Amino acid sequence: MAKIHVLATTRKETRPLVTDERSRAQRFERIFVPHLDAAYDFARWLSRDERTAEDICQEACLRAFKSLDSFQGESGRAWLLAIVRNTYYTWFTKNKADAAAVPFDEDGTIAGAELEAPVESIERILQQRDARRRVNAALERLPQEFREVIVLRELEDLSYKEIAEVAHVPIGTVMSRLARARKLLLQHLQNTEES
């Protein structure tokens, strides 16, 4: 699997260096411009702020343009989202280092057999009038590490392999985080009903 290089620090080229500005621009258009909406949506989701999302998205696109020559030609979408994510975390550590709101427990028990059919039917909860509010509240309560795999899987339609590239974790971790995130979401959905 091609490793993602976020900045153009590595240049062991498997393809000729594109020096011509025009063809670089065209390549950028072809590879990344179609994913601008995805980049913005993901940045907005990570930062929870429209203004910040624009800044992050813009910065990420500039980084993508600069590091165009190290793009190995797998998924432009996953590559750009990985840059968005890195840019966000750089911004985050600069601005809100102490804002880790939800405690994150990577190793929390998540044996598959624990997946039980819930007492309260999720189907029924999701058909009620405030389903939208509940779903978003449940997502909001997820630790960032879980939220991002759910977003990348369900809302950006990325494969496990692509999620692993974006989140910089092994595929096994993607799978365990997804399983755990879904379990937490079910719990959250059921708890919000009571409140």
Next chain:
Amino acid sequence: MDCTETQRRLHAYLDQEADRPTATAIGQHLDSCARCQAVFATQSALRNGIRRHADYHHGAPRELAERIRARVGGEHKPRWQWPSLGQWLSIGAAAAAAAVISWTAAIQYADAPSNPVAEQVLAAHARSIVTGQQMQVASSDQHTVKPWLSSKLDFSLPVPDLAGAGFPLAGGRLDYLDNRAVAALVYRSRQHVIDLFVWPDAKAGDEAPRTLSKQGYHVLWWKQDGMNYWAISDVNAADLKAFSEAYASAK
């Protein structure tokens, strides 16, 4: 495959990441185990709930693209001009054309028994994307789309708006398939487009839905009440199935 093993691999199955033998084994287990079936139904409901309700897809503001162009242009003092939106689209179309060519080639040389109508459906869908001619009548109003199609065709078809199910109607066009003029309904599913081709079939009898998938494109077709229905899209197979069910129950 037992319950423990099934539930351990259920997420991979749900995400269409399980290999074929595993997926088959899980499917067989689910058919015979009500408890695992319930767990799967819950997970599917959760997925659909997230996809339908999450406040996520907003799309980049128009000025953002302009600003990125200006910044990149400013830093690089380029000789080139950033393409206009129209040119962007044609670049996108060229990329799509390249993708389509390799994909139709893959269809032709695939091991799966070739289905001439499927190939025509794939080609028609691809052609509409490449040429940007997806809609001759662009409207989310079924009372606009249906009369327009009926006036051009020798048959009438159901044109439900499926916005409530997450598939808003976008419009329609005429196309030519199976040696005749057919209706093509265009629906959206988030950022994806679903084409539904519809035409009458003189042969009696309904046919249950069948599917075919190639390189990220899914085709699902069925026959009901003397009409052929062929849905095609790059949405995932589960969404396309949900779409066909929503259409079949709404029409």
